Amino acid sequence: MSSMSSGLMETTVKEVPLMSRGKVRDIYDLGEELLFVATDRVSAFDVVFNQPIPDKGKVLTGLSAFWFDYTKDIVRNHFLSADVSDLPTDLARYRDELEGRFMLVKKGKVLPVECIVRGYLAGGGWAQYKESGAVSGVRLPAGLLNSSRLPEPIFTPTTKADAGHDLPITVSQMADLIGKDLTDEIIAKSLQLYAAASRRAEERGIIIADTKFEFAMIDGILHVVDEILTPDSSRFWAADTYEAGRSQDSFDKQYLRDYLESLGWDKTPPPPVLPEHVISSTRTRYLEAYRRIVGRELC
Numbered sequence: 001m002s003s004m005s006s007g008l009m010e011t012t013v014k015e016v017p018l019m020s021r022g023k024v025r026d027i028y029d030l031g032e033e034l035l036f037v038a039t040d041r042v043s044a045f046d047v048v049f050n051q052p053i054p055d056k057g058k059v060l061t062g063l064s065a066f067w068f069d070y071t072k073d074i075v076r077n078h079f080l081s082a083d084v085s086d087l088p089t090d091l092a093r094y095r096d097e098l099e100g101r102f103m104l105v106k107k108g109k110v111l112p113v114e115c116i117v118r119g120y121l122a123g124g125g126w127a128q129y130k131e132s133g134a135v136s137g138v139r140l141p142a143g144l145l146n147s148s149r150l151p152e153p154i155f156t157p158t159t160k161a162d163a164g165h166d167l168p169i170t171v172s173q174m175a176d177l178i179g180k181d182l183t184d185e186i187i188a189k190s191l192q193l194y195a196a197a198s199r200r201a202e203e204r205g206i207i208i209a210d211t212k213f214e215f216a217m218i219d220g221i222l223h224v225v226d227e228i229l230t231p232d233s234s235r236f237w238a239a240d241t242y243e244a245g246r247s248q249d250s251f252d253k254q255y256l257r258d259y260l261e262s263l264g265w266d267k268t269p270p271p272p273v274l275p276e277h278v279i280s281s282t283r284t285r286y287l288e289a290y291r292r293i294v295g296r297e298l299c
Contacts, residue, residue, distance in 0.1 A: 007040035007052025008101070015090045023048050024060065024232065030088060033080060036061075036103045038227075042282070044257050045267040046165060051274050057101040058298055059286040060230045065103065066294050067229040071196055075189040078105040078218065078225040100299070108216030108223055113174050114158040114166050115186055117194040120209035121148045122235055122248075125156065128168065137170035145245040147209070147237075153194055155187045160214075185222055186215055197229050204292040206251060207242055209235035231289045251289035256282050 011026045019027045019034065023043040028035040038057030042049050061082060068079040080086075081104045084095045091098075118125050118135065125135045126146050134140060136156035144150075157174045158166035175183040190213050198208050211234035214226040227233055231252035238249040247258070259278050260267075290298050 007054035008057060008097070009039060009041055009052050011037050011039065011094075011097070013037075013091060013094055016088075024057070030104070032107070034105050034107055035087075035091075036105055037098060038101045042253070042256065044253060044260055044271075047267065047269055047271050049271045049274060051279060053279055053283050053286065055283060055298060056286055059290045060227055060232055061101045061103060062298060063230045063290055063293060064227045067197060068224075070200065071193050071224075071228070074192045074196060076218075076221060076223045077228070078108060078216065078223050080104040080106060105225070106218050106223070108218035108225060110160075110214060110216040110225060111178055111182075111186075112160045113169070113177060113186075113215075114160050115190045115213040115215060116156045116158060116210060117153050117190050117213070118156055118210040119150055119153040119194065119198060120207070120235075120237075121146065121150060122209050124168070125210065136168045137172070147242070147246065147248055148244045153191055155190055182222070189215075189222065189224070193224065193228075201236070201293055202239060204295070205239045206289065206292055207237040207239050207248075209237050209248070211235075231286050236289050251285045251292075253282070255285055 013028050013035070016035065017029045019029045024038055024041050026037045026039060028037070038060045040052035040054055040056045042053045042056060065079060065082045068077045082102060084099050086104060087095060087098070121129055121144050128135045129140055129144060133142065135154065138154045138156060141151065155171065156168065157171065158168050160166060171183060171187065193213060194208070194211060197211070201208050208229065211229055213224055213228065216223050216225045234252060235254065236251040238251070241249045247254070256278060260272070263272055265272050287298055
């Protein structure tokens with residue numbers, strides 16, 4: 001295991017094959033199941049930084065496990081366990097390193113689309129709207145502002161790129177990729193997931209402005225997979241200071257993105273070195289998102 005500044009940057013579990021090393025997760029093949037390990041790596045603008053955000057991986061894992069349980073009656077999910085006692089016996093020596101940041105999950109065939117639900121206008125959606133009055137082909141009312149609440153949540157899919165940026169597509173293009181019936185099911189489930197999570201979060205002072213879901217087919221049945229409703233895959237805003245027409249106080253990666261935008265960095269590797277106060281403030285935001293939504297401090 002490789003750590004830096006008390007954050008975990010990379011794992012090496014030698015007893016089982018490494019299936020992939022993503023921007024944040026190391027995924028190992030256990031045969032019938034997968035071992036997902038969320039490191040403390042952080043990426044912005046598709047560039048992975050050389051410094052960790054301590055405890056970030058534990059926040060992502062803890063929130064995902066919470067939401068998978070919270071939404072299990074809406075749609076099935078791939079989550080099996082995050083209990084170290086369920087790790088294979090030959091991985092027992094990694095228990096301390098993995099505790100709090102791993103999930104055992106079902107294997108499945110991941111669908112080639114990112115499923116984004118937007119309840120508010122922000123980020124790439126705001127940029128599209130300013131240009132065309134629509135987001136991913138969904139026409140919106142005139143006169144909306146940055147961070148405006150939408151009349152109702154909208155579903156705006158993108159491609160799922162192995163490298164580089166995901167690109168917006170229309171629902172019709174998504175149906176061409178995976179079929180209309182499956183597209184209709186995914187849209188319905190995505191909107192239900194967003195509605196249920198938004199109610200929970202707003203009760204705890206967080207607006208989920210938008211979020212991204214991934215789905216897979218497991219034994220012929222649709223499952224939501226990967227991570228779900230975390231500060232890496234969502235925009236979490238402070239409800240008590242929300243005001244349309246400006247950027248919002250957030251409990252997600254936006255603070256880091258805003259800092260990087262201020263540098264004039266060209267968003268290509270190598271990444272700039274993050275000052276300690278940016279690392280610390282990003283970590284604080286992630287921990288606060290966990291505390292508010294789950295209702296307790298991260299152990």
